[in-house]
Amino acid sequence: MxxxxxxxxxxxxxxxxxxxxxxxxxxxxxxxxxxxxxxxxxxxxxxxxxxxxISYPEVKRVYSERFRGRHILTTREDGTTRCVACYMCSTACPAECITIEAGEDQRTREKFPVRYDIDLLRCIFCGYCVDACPEDAIYMTRDYEMAIDTRARSVVGLRDLVVPPNFPEAPMGWRPYYGAIDKHGTAGGTGIGQPLRDAPFKETAPPNPDVYRGV
Ligand code: SF4
Ligand code: SF4
CATH class of the missing domain: 1.20.5 (Single alpha-helices involved in coiled-coils or other helix-helix interfaces)
Incomplete structure (x- = not known):
């Protein structure tokens, strides 16, 4: 006092x-x-x-269906990435953390990413890249376990991002919703109101291994 x-x-x-x-x-x-x-x-x-x-990691919280966690690049039924390296996502990204280098498929003349890097330490998980994508190629999952021990490991590339075809929807988080539509047998297309196009490769043609595996 x-x-x-x-x-x-x-x-x-x-x-x-x-x-x-x-x-x-x-x-x-x-x-x-x-x-x-x-x-x-x-x-x-x-x-x-x-x-x-809660007793994490034995017990984990259930987050919203629209949770914005780790990114994935989706894949068509023929095994190629949906991404056509249009740079829309990297242009929309406010953190400028997406780096893309485009290649061209000699069979179809379609572009695809030979390099697609996201710096997760710069990413602010805003979801703008997902909103900007015209191909349904990039989603954000509900995976939030992204602990790393070196700065270099914060940059994830195609090898980390590309998921197999028919990746289960349950773990997915934020992605655009166009209503219930049947995309079976099609490749690309952005949903209702957009013309669906044929798959770029014939059924018998093998997928481009570099695209699928990442480089
Ligand atoms: S979530 Fe946002 S900050 Fe992260 S890569 Fe996408 S646009 Fe960039
Ligand atoms: S992820 Fe989508 S927006 Fe980004 S380059 Fe690929 S197709 Fe374009």
Whole structure:
């Protein structure tokens, strides 16, 4: 406690009361803090079900269907990536963390990414790349476990991003929703209102291994 006295305009004198012996030892404060800690410890020990925390990683939270986690690049039924290296996602990316290099398939003249890198330490997980993609090629899954031990590993490429055809939808997070449409037997296309086009390769043609595996 202290008292103040105005001794001149804009000047005050502060007189502090001396601390008692108990206050100077800090013992009452320490004991009161320990009491609060022990009270919570005992309360939680005997009421584990009421704990607000979870035992991660054994127990994991279920996040929204639209959660924006790790990215994936989707694949057509013939094994090629849906991405046509149009640079729309990298142009829309506010963090400028997507690097794409385009190649051209000699059979179809279609472009595809020979390099597609995302720097996850720069990414702000805004989902703009997913919104910008005209090919349904990039989604954000609900996978949030992206711990890394070196700066270099924060940059993920085709090898990490491309998923096999018919990747199960359950783990997917944010991606555009165009309503219930049947895309079976088609490649590319962006949904309702967009003309669907034929698959770029004949049924018998092998997928371009470089596209599928990543380089
Ligand atoms: S989520 Fe946002 S910041 Fe991350 S790569 Fe996509 S557009 Fe860029
Ligand atoms: S992911 Fe989509 S927007 Fe990005 S380059 Fe590929 S096709 Fe274009």
């Amino acid at each position: 202290s008292t103040t006295t105005r001794i001149a305009p804009g000047v005050i004198r502060v007189e502090r009361k001396p601390l008692s012996f108990a206050q100077r030892t800090y013992l009452p404060q320490v004991l009161s803090g320990m009491f609060v800690t022990i009270r919570h410890l005992l309360k939680n020990l005997f009421n584990m079900k009421g704990l607000p925390t």
